[in-house]
Amino acid sequence: MTxxxxxEIAGLTKRFGAFVAVDDLTFTVEPxxxxxxxxxxxxxxxTTLRMLLGLIHPTSGTATIDxxxxxxxxxxxxxxxxxxxxxxxxxxxxxxxHLRVLAATHDVPDSRVDELLQLTGxxxxxxxxxxxxxxxxxxxxxxxxxxxxxxxxxxxxxxxNGLDPEGIRWLRGFLRYLSAEQGKTILVxxxxxxxxxxxxxxxxxxxxxxxxxxGTMAQMQGGGGTLVRTSDVDRLAAALGERGIxxxxxxxxxxxAQTDDLRAVGEVxxxxxxxxWELTSKAADLEAFFLDVTAxxxxxxxxxxxGRVTGQEGAA
Amino acid sequence: xRAAVRAELLKLFTTRLWWGMAxxxxxxxxxxxxxxxxxxxxxxxxxxxxxxGIPTGDSVQIANSVxxxxxxxxxxxxxxxxxxxxxxxxxxxxxxxxxxxxxRRARAMVGKVVALLVVAAGYGLLxxxxxxxxxxxxxxxxxxEAFPSTEIVRTLALSLLVLGLWALIGLGLGxxxxxxxxxxxxxxxxxxxxxxxxxxxxxxTDVGREHIAPYLPTEATNAIINAVQSSxxxxxxxxxxxxFALGGWAALLxxxxxxxTVRQDVS
Numbered sequence: 001m002t003x004x005x006x007x008e009i010a011g012l013t014k015r016f017g018a019f020v021a022v023d024d025l026t027f028t029v030e031p032x033x034x035x036x037x038x039x040x041x042x043x044x045x046x047t048t049l050r051m052l053l054g055l056i057h058p059t060s061g062t063a064t065i066d067x068x069x070x071x072x073x074x075x076x077x078x079x080x081x082x083x084x085x086x087x088x089x090x091x092x093x094x095x096x097x098h099l100r101v102l103a104a105t106h107d108v109p110d111s112r113v114d115e116l117l118q119l120t121g122x123x124x125x126x127x128x129x130x131x132x133x134x135x136x137x138x139x140x141x142x143x144x145x146x147x148x149x150x151x152x153x154x155x156x157x158x159x160x161n162g163l164d165p166e167g168i169r170w171l172r173g174f175l176r177y178l179s180a181e182q183g184k185t186i187l188v189x190x191x192x193x194x195x196x197x198x199x200x201x202x203x204x205x206x207x208x209x210x211x212x213x214x215g216t217m218a219q220m221q222g223g224g225g226t227l228v229r230t231s232d233v234d235r236l237a238a239a240l241g242e243r244g245i246x247x248x249x250x251x252x253x254x255x256x257a258q259t260d261d262l263r264a265v266g267e268v269x270x271x272x273x274x275x276x277w278e279l280t281s282k283a284a285d286l287e288a289f290f291l292d293v294t295a296x297x298x299x300x301x302x303x304x305x306x307g308r309v310t311g312q313e314g315a316a
Numbered sequence: 317x318r319a320a321v322r323a324e325l326l327k328l329f330t331t332r333l334w335w336g337m338a339x340x341x342x343x344x345x346x347x348x349x350x351x352x353x354x355x356x357x358x359x360x361x362x363x364x365x366x367x368x369g370i371p372t373g374d375s376v377q378i379a380n381s382v383x384x385x386x387x388x389x390x391x392x393x394x395x396x397x398x399x400x401x402x403x404x405x406x407x408x409x410x411x412x413x414x415x416x417x418x419x420r421r422a423r424a425m426v427g428k429v430v431a432l433l434v435v436a437a438g439y440g441l442l443x444x445x446x447x448x449x450x451x452x453x454x455x456x457x458x459x460x461e462a463f464p465s466t467e468i469v470r471t472l473a474l475s476l477l478v479l480g481l482w483a484l485i486g487l488g489l490g491x492x493x494x495x496x497x498x499x500x501x502x503x504x505x506x507x508x509x510x511x512x513x514x515x516x517x518x519x520x521t522d523v524g525r526e527h528i529a530p531y532l533p534t535e536a537t538n539a540i541i542n543a544v545q546s547s548x549x550x551x552x553x554x555x556x557x558x559x560f561a562l563g564g565w566a567a568l569l570x571x572x573x574x575x576x577t578v579r580q581d582v583s
Contacts, residue, residue, distance in 0.1 A: 093330045105418055
């Protein structure tokens with residue numbers, strides 16, 4: 001069983017000319033947990049990950065894995081596995097050979113390559129030239145490459161991009177397995193909250209290169225409650241009150257119960273003889289929060305309604 | 317380091333480029349040996365050796381030229397390999413995984429350099445198998461000496477060095493001109509068209525003919541392998557001075573290229 005390592009980003013800043021891609025970013029990725037690295041497109045996620053991996057030199061600040069910079073690792077693939085871009089393959093080289101090239105740098109045997117092709121579910125395509133691969137197969141191959149050295153830390157940049165719903169479900173389960181069964185530290189970036197919200201333990205949200213929010217998923221979702229709609233709001237409120245569940249009426253004639261237990265609310269309504277027209281967990285509505293905190297934050301669109309960024313920096 | 321070299325070699329041998337190159341190198345070696353073997357031993361040539369820009373040389377130079385005839389194509393192919401080794405990494409963004417696996421970039425780049433030298437030597441041997449076998453037969457049939465001197469062996473060995481150095485020139489070009497197609501066009505265009513024309517212009521003056529022209533990459537290449545001379549007036553470096561000159565060109569392009577790759581952001 002591999003134990004995870006802690007990833008620490010401290011005061012990380014990257015300027016490309018006048019454009020500040022990453023702005024004094026500080027956060028930690030805890031060992032053995034899955035952390036979602038969220039933000040709209042162009043928020044600076046990829047630049048941050050590339051700095052962590054020693055591919056881009058930071059203007060200032062540090063990014064370390066268990067206290068060490070990536071470039072200082074003697075056998076980096078055995079410590080950190082990264083899947084950065086889905087297109088990182090030579091179209092004339094087979095997927096299996098791509099892995100073999102990487103394996104050669106770390107004296108990883110070919111048997112491990114085949115094992116990973118099996119694990120990521122692409123053995124049948126492994127000997128075909130990568131130019132013919134679908135986006136989903138590329139993602140799986142990239143994941144296999146990241147896992148080659150059985151690293152403690154996995155860094156995945158938009159791994160769900162291009163996956164079909166079945167693929168996303170597979171990925172979700174796979175990440176859960178790597179985290180729970182193998183104790184790996186996983187940092188997974190995404191611009192879509194729904195892709196990761198069922199998978200991650202922790203969330204780091206950035207916009208315009210700055211940290212917006214960091215916390216556990218439970219904290220993010222906490223206090224959401226349950227929205228219920230019925231024919232007689234007052235009677236349901238009273239019935240729920242008897243069960244010790246506080247309620248507040250919402251603006252649209254619904255009732256917001258201060259619990260995440262949908263079943264209890266449903267049962268109370270049933271016992272009271274009230275029809276349930278809608279029963280929704282507000283906890284799942286982190287999406288609204290995500291959109292909210294990142295709203296007006298897409299500098300790449302040029303518009304800066306929030307006035308947080310000045311000038312046409314998105315041009316960089 | 318050993319692992320870096322092995323990975324680089326594996327990169328080459330896992331795409332289709334390598335065997336296409338192998339065929340081209342072999343055919344060029346054998347084909348030019350046949351062509352030169354016939355041309356350089358033809359009677360008219362032997363009798364009117366010298367004037368009129370007709371290639372001249374003694375039996376050693378003729379044998380050298382026959383065996384290394386494919387080199388003019390061979391070194392351009394090595395230039396191409398050098399450009400593509402790094403160019404394909406940029407083009408398909410595999411440079412990211414290369415530097416993820418070997419974050420000490422200087423080490424990764426030295427791995428590339430060593431791999432290029434090994435590959436060039438391998439292709440060189442393949443070319444020689446073609447050129448020496450065909451060339452020796454042709455020379456014998458034409459009544460010329462196939463192996464007039466042991467100097468031939470030195471030439472053959474040096475031709476491998478020439479190929480390696482041209483591959484490094486390609487590597488440097490491939491980095492300094494990140495667009496692979498542009499790098500290839502500029503590299504081959506310079507070696508085949510610009511440099512010979514420039515050479516002619518430079519040779520118009522005595523200073524140029526004696527002190528500049530011999531150091532040009534193609535001239536130096538010809539001097540290293542002691543091929544027949546297109547003009548008896550040309551000043552030629554000794555083989556080792558020429559090797560240094562060509563090595564200088566390789567360093568001039570490869571070193572800044574590597575330095576730039578080591579420092580540059582990879583995004």
